[in-house]
Amino acid sequence: MTGAPRKPWSEHRWVQFLRRPDVQWKLAVSGVVCLGLGLGVAWGSWTRACAGNNCPSIGALDAYRPSEALKIYAADGRLLTSLGTERRTVVRLEELPPALPAAFIAVEDKRFFEHHGIDYRRIFGAVRANVVERRFAEGFSTLTMQLARNVFSDKLPSAKEIRRKVREARVALELERTYPKEKILELYLNQTFLGGSLYGVEAAAQNYFGKPAARLNVAEAALLAGVNQVPNYFDPRRRPDRALRRRNIVLNLMRDQGYLTPAEAERWKAYPIEISSRQDWGEVAPYFVEWVRQQVYARFGPATFERGYRVYTTLDLDMQRAAERALEAQLRAIEAGTFGLYKHPTYQEYLDAGDPPGDHSTTPYLQGALVTLEAATGYVRAMVGGRDFEDSKFNRATQTRRQAGSTFKPFVYAAAIRAGIPLSHIIDDAPVSLTQPGDSMPWEPQNFEGDFRGPMTLRRGLMLSRNLVAVRLGLEIGVQAVRGEAQRFGISTPIPPYNSMFIGSASVIPLEMVSAYTAFATLGTRAAPVGILRVEDGNGDIVWEPQVRLDRVMDPDRAWLITNALTDVVNHGTAYLAVRANGGFRLPAGGKTGTTNDGTDVWFVGFTPELATGLWIGLDQPQKIKARAAGGVLAAPAWVAYMSDVYERRPPPPDWRRPDGLVAREIDNTTGYRFTPFCPPQTRDFEWFIPGTEPQEYCPIHPPFRTGITRHAPAAAGYSRMKSGKTGY
DSSP, X not given: OOOOOOOOGGGSHHHHHHTSHHHHXXXXXXXXXXXXXXXXXXXXXXXXXXXXXXXXXXXXXXXXXXXXXXXXXXXXXXEEEEESSSBOOOOOGGGSOTHHHHHHHHHHXXXXXXXXXXXXXXXXXXXXXXXXXXXXXXXXXXXXXXXXXXXXXXXXXXXXXXXXXXXXXXXXXXXXXXXXXXXXXXXXXXXXXXXXXXXXXXXXXXXXXXXXXXGOOHXXXXXXXXXXXXXXXXXXXXXXXXXXXXXXXXHHHHHHTTSSXXXXXXXXXXXXXXXXXXXXXXXXXXXXXXXXXXXXXXXXXXXXXXXXXXXXXXXXXXXXHHHHHHHHHHHHHHHTTTTSOOOSOOHHHHHHTTOOOOOOSOOXXXXXXXXXXXXXXXXXXXXXXXXXXXXXXXXXXXXXXXXXXGGGHHHHHHHHHHTTOOTTOEEXXXXXXXXXXXXXXXXXXXXXXXXXOEEEEHHHHHHTTOHXXXXXXXXXXXXXXXXXXXXXXXXXXXXXXXXXXXXXXXXEOXXXXXXXXXXXXXXXXXXXXXXXXXXEOTTSOEEEOOOOOEXXXXXXXXXXXXXXXXXXXXXXXXXXXXXXXXXXXXXXOEEEEEEOTTSSEEEEEEEOSSEEEEEEEEESSOOOOSTTOOHXXXXXXXHHHHHHHHTTSSOOOOOOOOOXXXXXXXXXXXXXXXXXXXXXXXXXXXXXXXXXXXXXXXXXXXXXXOTTOOOOHHHHHHHHXXXXXXXXX
């Protein structure tokens, strides 16, 4: 069955209606009116787009400088980190490889050098797509329009709407009339957003590839240009497959537009994406970086993160990494029970619990701090303020105040030497019972070993860290003398005027303690900590150059005596096993172990003639670390591991030169008098003295004729030399 034949198209009633002359005339008039209205609306929108100061003044661009992040560098010039909401480093167009701007032009605005700010051919295509789909499915912004949006974002609407596009176009035309294409392109490449907090091609090149934009190859340039479209979607770290496909699209566009030959495009498409494993070095020294940032911010305020300041610091990256390795290894060894039963939660257990990291001022796991200062300058070469910066930004090297323990004792002995008391002075290592202000019970300090060893010299008392010797010496010279000595050495924390201060009951800051010990390393000159060499502005001009701060706290003769006594701590005393016997550290070194009475803090502050390094280990909430915790056992081994690592990369330091003004005497170390042939051989020691403080009398305690005492010829000869004043020392 067949249907009725269709009418010819020309016979349809609506076609015949449209053919009527009166209807055609009305349609023509209506079309003209609609076109006129449309053009009028468009013209009105165009002319009124910038009314009421809605468009920015292009003249402001003459003084415009993009916001640049604060950049912090290590001593060797390596970038530690960039800080700021917009991480940016401005570069000139002529510094960039030709492929980099070519890649951006190819993918973003292929007729950039042909139009005058608006690409009308792209507008028609975009309007057709947008009208059909009722959304902005296709954009028509040129590089110049994008620059207008990026630079003048505060003056232009942020939503995707016609009003914004019109204003962008007006500003773009003005930009093109005012500035050459090269200037616009340079501004765009420094302004564009490329993911995270990265703005501009230089910051992105450093972050993604670990090198400046000037050294990017064609494939890397194409990758940045591809990322530019939707940075988070094409992030080459998190989404390398997407980034690779997008990069190859850009390479094809560069080929199609004549920037690359087909062979070159294929060669670069085969190039693998090689993203830098380290975005910057800030993760190596986060506590130091934050310490420096606070200083810069205190000086420059909010502009710190906007004006492209470059901060050149004193940090030695190799020493910093060695410090972090040594301290973390020691803390893990303590937690693992290597030095005896450890009962507190470990760091690994804390991590395994899965608690999200936070900014905690206290943590439940074992913590530590380490600081190294260059003794002659105070330059901070390494700083570890804790185990996990993301979990706790509290810097235990610069902010914590913990009891110093026996590391405070050198100030007691330095005060004695200043008062004219020689190291041969005898103190009885015997029980002490004192009444402290406000206490009803007497204070009866004990030695770490719990024993009493009778009379001994100051040198031996310091070498063996005998608490009762330090207490009795402090009582002899007075509380105020010791407090003044500690303050002279740079200890700024309050030192309560109690007798317990003689054995380190006062709290100190590790950074200040290490600074104080630089005076022992340099024979009398204390160096204040310095972390910043200079700060430059975005133009490379120096705007701040902190000066080295040196303070002579003791004359070289007296300083040498206390330094020499502290070398005995390492060579024969409480640090001997860790440093010399087990650690095998043979370079000239001195130092002092420290342990608080309740075992909550352990220290070792040691030094060579070049470097002063201090370690503190403890729990943030003071608790006994473990039974029989001692600085020589828990802290000193980490110092040895670290310093051994450091001196594998630098020549050994020269030993301390003894000042010429000192005199030597042979003494009996149980009496402090000059040694005689009749003193027991095992009591013979050699000691150095400030002229006028040496003992004048020979030992009266050991008489010439005693049963069981043999008068040896060498000793008799020595006695004759001493009587004649020819000691040979």
